[in-house]
Amino acid sequence: MTSPDSSYRPPDLKGRVALVAGATRGVGRGTALALGEAGATVYCTGRSTRTEKTENPRRGAAEARKALPEDYYRNRPETIEETADMVSARGGRGIPVVVNHLEADKVDNLISSIRREQGELHVLVNDISESAEHEFGKAFWQTDLNRGFAMFRNAVDTHIITSHFAAPLLIETAAKDKAQSGLIVEIGDGDSFVYRGNLFFDMIKTTVIRQAFAMARELRRKNVAAIALTPGFLRSEIMLERFGVSEANWRDAVRKYPDYISSETPLFAGRAIAALAADANIMKKSGRVFSSWGLSEEYDFCDADGSRPHWGRYFKGKYGDCLKPCDGKFYEYWSGGPMDTIYANWP
Incomplete structure (x- = not known):
């Protein structure tokens, strides 16, 4: 990932503490770096580490595409220590921690460590993905169920587990400083509810959006926002x-x-998150899904090379107006239901 463009001025996040779950590569690494260049302390978690090497040889590309989540990134060169070093080199403080976010006790221990070491937590970014390739071209009755369920668990259960343990510390931190809200960001794919071409892919990505909405509903009086974010066509390590x-x-x-x-680098989405974390009015966005390119227009940030890639505009120009991002009219159907009517004061 290239160094920041000289014209970019990151927001001031000095004194803020962030946890990026899944910071080894991709948008997770890009987010950790963007928060780091803004001066934040960033806990970078993942399973790929310099000190723990697998005994199995690296899979070939074709075999990797068929792998389950626990194998997909096996023996790749990226590590959480490398990410943490890059965060520190950009002016922040990177702290690598080996965590399997499917193991609730390990996540609980992680949050306890953050509480003990920092006493506060301002930002949580859930970027752990399904970590395997979907079977596009197969209908739901043709897919590998074991693989699909494993991917769903890796991409959804990890987010729920991590948010569950992090929320109390986020709430406590936000209560101490009413001027700045806490923030949970769910990284997904797409900012609409259109069909995504594969049952498991569709369920995973729309569930991430819905998770942000549900958490926002329950956090609405806690000064902690929850949003979902989609990057554009990524120039991630895997795609390159x-x-x-x-x-x-x-x-x-x-x-x-x-x-x-x-395409855009993972840093572009990361800078979107840094901008969100610095927004004193972030609660107004809570419960919704946003795109990196749309937020770039609002917050005026650029990619690593100074460009402003806009996947939405490009896609519309080539394929027509079919992305259908969630808009204000769409969100009208998300509120005012039985729970909001009968239990309006809960929680």
């Missing part, structure tokens, strides 16, 4: 490798994959 390019020559992939011309 798959297209046979690097960040230095990524445009070479455009000849074969034309849509890649509108």
Whole structure:
């Protein structure tokens, strides 16, 4: 990931403490770096570490695509220590912690450590994904159920477990400083409720959005916001490798994959989160899903090379107006139901 563009001025997040769950690579790493360049202390969690090496040889690309979540990133070069070092190099403080976020006791211990070491927590970013490739092209009656359920658990259960243990500390921290709300960010894919081409992919990504909404409802009086965020077409480590390019020559992939011309680095979504964390009025956005490109227009941040990729505008120009992002009219149907009517004061 390249160094920040010289024209970018990060928000001031000095004194803030963040937890990025799934910070080893991709948007998780990009978020950790963006929070770091804003001066935050960032706990970077994941399972890939310099001190624990697997005994199995690295899988080939074709075999990796079939792998279960526990195997998909096996023996990749990225580690949480590397991410933490990059955070510190950008002016923040990176703290690597090995955590399997499917293990509730390990997550509980993590939050206890943050409480003991920092006494507060301002931002939680849930970026743990399904960590395997979906079976696009297969209908739900043709898919591998064991694999699909494992992916669902890896992408959804981890977020619930982590939010469950982090919420009390986020609430306590936000109660001490009413001027700045706490923030939970759910990283998903897409900012609409259209069909996503595969049952498990559709369920995972829409569930992440819905999770942000449900948490926002229960946090609405706690000064803690919960939102969902989608990046655009990513130039992540995995995608660059798959297209046979690097960040230095990524445009070479455009000849074969034309849509890649509108791609973005993981830092772009990370800077969107840094901007959200600095927004004193973030509670107004709580419970909704946003895109990196849309927030770039609002908060005026750029990608690592100074560009402002806009996947929504590019997609509309090439494929027509079919992304259908969730808008104000859509959210009208999300409130005013039986719970809001009968139990309006809970919690």
